[in-house]
Amino acid sequence: MSVAELGAELSDRVGRVIPHDGYLLLGLDPVTGAGCFVAHERAYSARARQWLEIEEPGVAPPVLALGAGVPPRYSADLHRLMAAEGFGGALRIAARHGGVTWGELVLLRGWGGRPFSAAEATRAGALAGGLARALRGFVAGRPLAPGRGGPGPAVVFVGADDTVRATPTARAALRALVPDARTDEDLFGTLWNVVYTARRGTGVALSRIPAAHGWTALHAQLLDGGAPDEVAVTVQPASGRVLLPAVVAWYGVTARENAVLGHVLDGLPAKGIARRLDLSLYTVHDHLKAIYRKTGVHGRDELAAALGG
Structure with a gap:
């Protein structure tokens, strides 16, 4: 299942109890809280999503309603943006479980709707x-696997005025993350959250992205x-200590x-791990x-390869 297919399925299921015209689904790195994947349909434009990254720092309340007939929240500029984009209402749902925010689903209704x-x-x-649970299942439901030939390390420079300078290699790396990007605004949209x-x-930010070609940092x-x-x-393949958390x-x-x-990443054999952690070899x-069962790998060599060890 792709990110777009996940978004469409969740929108369909939620729509049975909360009708809506469009949606924006955001997955978050559970350790850093940075965005790590996005799906949308009949939602905010790429430029509007960039503006929202600036306007709304921090974690939203568990459920937040915005729009016509709702007491103002956040800034008046946000409501003007919604109107300019053709939306009269938004309902934001934080996907929280176990003390962690795994993502957010924003349901949208057109201007003039209830x-x-x-x-x-x-x-x-x-x-x-x-x-x-759906977001976790989307990521953890696939076996942990090493990168399969994704673009190598590349650097993108973002100026103070948000001007983006990217080499062809960097563009290729970003396109591997956003294969359906049609414009530069779409292509660079994945950068704004970490920027x-x-x-x-x-002064630093990190996101680990579960991409089709393997994990990218x-x-x-x-x-x-x-x-x-x-x-x-x-932009580079995520492995080892970067990927582990x-x-x-x-x-x-x-x-x-x-x-x-x-200790597996350190290359210690099972006996060495047992001694280091004061555990029995059986334990x-x-x-x-x-670990093999949870990550869907078939042994230590496959696990080490998936983590770049």
């Missing part, structure tokens, strides 16, 4: 856990000595299994079997 009601907002709140997160945070960092807010974004979260790896997994093998 606003989302309080009853529909209540129904939306009851869907949060199911949405979270703005880096600007308003510690977007790493944004403010340029040292450059103009304020200039950002370099590295996301794999642990998406695939439900326990803390003890994670400890074993870390180490049990943890390894659980």
Whole structure:
């Protein structure tokens, strides 16, 4: 299943209880909170989605209704943007479960349609856990696998005025993430979340993206000595220590299994792991079997290859 197919299926299911005209589905890196995939249909334009990244930092409430007949939330500019884009109502549902926000689904209604009601907002709140499970199932339902020839490392430079400079290699790397992009606005849309997160945070941001060709890492960092807010974004295959925290979260790896997994990346044999963690060899093998089952691999060599170990 592709991201677009996931979005269409979730929209269809949710639409049976909360009718809507369009939707925007966003998956989040469960460790950093940065966007890692998106699907949309009859939703905001690429330029509007970029503006929303600037306007609405932070995590939204579990359920948030916006639009006609609803008390104003956030800025008046947001409501003007919605109207300009042809939307009279939006209902945002945070896909939260187990203390983690795995993504967000935004339901949209056209201008002139009835606003989302309080009853529909209540129904939306009851869907949060199911949405979270669907997003996790989308990622963890596929076996963990090494990259299959995706574009190599590339760097994209984003100026303070959001001008993007990208080499052909960088464009190819981004197109592998957004294969249906028709314009530069669509192509560069995957950058804005990490770019703005880096600007308003510690100067760095990271997202690990489950792409068709394997996991890809977007790493944004403010340029040292450059103009304020200039950002370099590295696009490269995600593996090893960079990928591990996301794999642990998406695939439900326990803390003890994670400890074993870390030593697998270090190349320790099972006996060495047992000694290092003060466990029996049988317990180490049990943890390894659980990791293989959760990640869908068939053994240690396949696991190490998938993680770049």
